[in-house]
Amino acid sequence: MGSKAQKACDQCRSRKIKCDSNNLQEGIPCTKCVIAELQCTYTYMRKKRKPNIAKTQSSQSFDPHSLIEEILSSAAYTLPSDTTIVHDIIVSLANYARSVDNELKRLRKAMMGDESSLTLGNPSSQLFGSSPSDTNMSGEDSSSDDDDVNEETFKKITLGHSNVRHFGKSSNMRFIHDIITNATKNNQPLDFTQHDLYLARFKRPEYWGLDMWKFQPEIAAPIYTFPEIDLLWDLLRIYFTEVAPYFPLLHRPTFEKAVINGRHLLDHSFGALLLAVCAVAARDSQDPRILKQDTKITAGWQWFSQIRLVRPNFVEPTSIHELQLYCVAYLYLRQTNMFDSAWSLVGLGLRLSLDRGIHRLKTNKSRDAESELWIRIFWILRNADVLQGLSLGRPAAIDSEHFDLDRPVECDDEYWEKTEHNEGFTQPPGKTSGLSFFTHYNKLVDIAASVQRSVYCVNEVPEYKDDSLTAVERNRKKAMQHDSALNHWLMSLPEHLRWDPNQPDKIRLNHSAILYTTFYWIQLQLHKNFLFRQASASDNQQGFPSFAICANAARSTVRISQVLHQRSKNRFEVLLNIAHCATFLNLILWRHRQGTGPTPYADIKVVRSDVTSIVEMLTNADPSAQTVGRVADKLKAFISAGGLLSNVSVESAPTSKRMRRDDMDDMDDSSVELNFESQLNIPEIEQRRLAGTQRVASYMTNSQIMIDPSEVSVLNTS
CATH class of the missing domain: 4.10.240.10 (Zn(2)-C6 fungal-type DNA-binding domain)
Known part of the structure; x- marks a missing residue:
């Protein structure tokens, strides 16, 4: 011993x-x-x-790289006479070959869908930057007490793919970690360095060696058929010029570089994403090869139909390409008769993003391509979930209280990479970024989410649950607070995003049109809930401003849409917004027909003209938008069945004649910025000019013809 x-x-x-x-x-x-x-x-x-004399003599180390270079560069490489040295050479080359083989297996696995170890600049890390643990993907903001976590210890006490999956404060895993941390602070260290060793003693084979999901039938890897090379690049050009400015999901230089390198031929996940991009871009292409059948509705379907949107199991963590696929698939499906399925797909994408902890992603002021793409993915999924959920009357998948990731940086794609003139993710001074639109759009959706959560809740939310207030007073409080938030958002818009019908830049014109029509759509969603509350006189008093605000929102949306209809074409988002406006305008027509509403004869002519204009714009919209076509047919059927346009002598719809420049110059600036009144309707402009400051074309009986957004809060306090 x-x-x-x-x-x-x-x-x-x-x-x-x-x-x-x-x-x-x-x-x-x-x-x-x-x-x-x-x-x-x-x-x-x-x-x-015994000492190995030969080994000692040949103890020189062999660098595999230099050894291979020496062998290949020599016409006839002569082996050393010492067999021990030859043995060492063979062992060195064999070890190098094994390491190369292991690396190839890892890369092949990553290329087939598991991207936990592939990146642009370094093959040993992720595709779009550092690993999730490096970017604090599963950790969140290191400054909070929830995130003061020793990641190595935390990984020891978790199971499966915990290194890329998120565990929040309420999880049992985090609770165990807190126990370990507190014990260490109290000088009672708990040794988890040999955790795997102890676990091996207690592992039961039936629970650890048997993966039930492996029993499902083997599914063959998909074999994709991509567009011809010339068509493929034309569709990519269309996507990044016609879609990406309004849907900033992909980083163009990175995406196109991956296509050039043939990544879509090796990585099924990236291949599916490329097919979805081609399918979306096909709607703006005139090439006959985009059609599945001889109708524009089938544009892109031959590529989208190849995609498997839902994988057989969710054992593996989600990849960045999978979530990007869900976002692009939402773009495609929302314009088809599978509109409802897009909502489910968005919910799945949000769940998977929560699993990766994207909702807590913090960059600590250090941006990289990977983290920026993750951030964009989450905001796009969240926006789609809120807006489509609000239009369908369904709650959001995640409330704003449960995520705090960074906002997307306002930097155009070409300034992401670090160059001698740019530090990376730095927008040049004096050049406005196109992402400014996305930033303000996200803030607008924040207000829509609040409306969805408080106005259309099943149970009263705590901030409005005041027993001292009546139901009418609570509703008034909700309307006032959200109106104030909308007004603040409108006043905070930078100059380049404010509505200007004469904006020469098509992208900026569409940016402001989407923002303003969405603004008015949210006003409609907020106030339409109070239109039919007539249980008491106080309810009637409350309902009046809501009706006026909805009238202003509908009319203003129509005017913006008419400008786009004349200058280019209406974006799909704008078309959906004017479809909602048509419903409210039909309510006015219905009240007039039944004699139950304050709708003077002169005003009905304008309402009818707006409804006719909406039907015309929806009917003449992009023929590939099946959703819009269905809405147009339903709208015409509803109008015809109710006889809403009968026995009314009206002017023709104001979308067939382009407005003259000098007519626009006669309009006062305030009407252009906030009211958008009759920017195309020549008779109304002449009435405005003759009447001076007198407003015309009222939807209401009183003199408050059109209600500016800035007047809403005042009305609600009366």
Whole structure:
């Protein structure tokens, strides 16, 4: 036993763990044997070896790279005469070949969908930057008490793919970690360094060696058929010029570089994303090869139909391409008769993004391509969830209280990479970024989410649950607060995003049109809930401004749409917004027909003209938009069945004649910026000019003809 201090016990030696017998008195078993309840013995005797003279002589190390270069560069490489050196060369080359083979297996696995270890600049990290743990993907803001986590210890106590999956404060995993952390702070250290070793003793094969999901039938890897090369690049050009400015999901330089390198031929996830991009872009293409059948509705379907939107299982964590696919698929599906399925797909994408912890992603002021793409994905999914959920009357998948990731940086794609003139993610001074639109759009959706959560809730939210207030007073409070938020958003818009019907830049014109029509759509969603509350006189008093605000929102949306209809074409988002406006305008026509509403004869002519204009714009919209076509047909059927346009002598719809420049110059600036009144209707402009400041074309009986957004809060306080 005298040699005990110089060697490990038999049990620690066989388990290949560090033995602490050196720190104990002779005769006392080591700590590891005590914990494992094993007998601590020292029977192992080290064998004496003779010195290997040949090995000593050939102890030189061989660099595989230089050795291979030497062999290949020589016409006839001569092996050394010493067999020991030859043996070392063979072993060195064999080890190098094995490492290369392992690297190829890892890369092949990543290319087939698991992107946990592939990146642009470094093949040993992720595709779009550092690993999730490097970017704090599963950790969040390191400054909060929730995120002060030792990641190595945390990974030890979690299961499966915990290194890329998110566990929040309420999870049991995080609770166990807190126990360990607090015990360490109190000088009672808990040793989890050998966690895997202890777990091996208790693992039962039926629970750890049997993966049930592997029993499902093997699904063959998809074989994709991509567009011809010339058509493929034309569709990519269309996508990044006609779609990406309003849907900033992909980084163009990175995406196109991956296509050039043939990534879509090796990586099924990226291939599916490319097919979806081609399908969306096909709607703006005139190439006959985009059609599945001889109708524009089938544009892109031949590529989209190849995609498997839902994988067989969700054992593996989601990849960035999978979530990007869900976003692009939402773009395609929302214009088809599968509109409802797009909502489910968005919900799945949000769940998977929460699993990766994207909702807590913090860049700590250090941006990289990967983190920026993750951030964009989440905001796009969240926006789609709120807006489509609000239009369908369904709650959001996640409330604003449960995410705090960064906003997307306002930097155009070409300034992401670091150059000698740019530090990376730095927009040049004096050049406005196109992402400014996306920033303000996200803030507008924040207000829509609040409307969805408070106005259309099943149970009253705590901030409005005041027993001292009546239901009418609570509704008034909700309307006032959200009107104030909308007004603040409108006043905060930068100059380049404010509505200007003469804006020469088509993208900026569409940006402001989408923002303003969405603004008015949210006003409609907010106030339409109060239109039919007539249980008391106080309810009637409350309902009047809501009716006027909805009238202003509908009329203003129509005017913006008419400008787009004349200058280019209405974006799909704008078309959906004017479809909602048609419903409210039909309410006015219905009240007039039934004699139940304050609708003077002169005003009905304008209402009818607006409804006719909406029907015309929806009917003449992009023929590939199946959703819009269905809405137009339903709208015409509803109008015809109710006889809403009969027995009314009206002017023709104001969309067939382009407005003259000098007519626009006669309009006062305030009407252009906030009211958008009759920017195309020549008779109304002449009435405005003759009447001076008198407003015309009222939807209401009183003199408050059109209500500016800035007047809403005042009305609600009256």
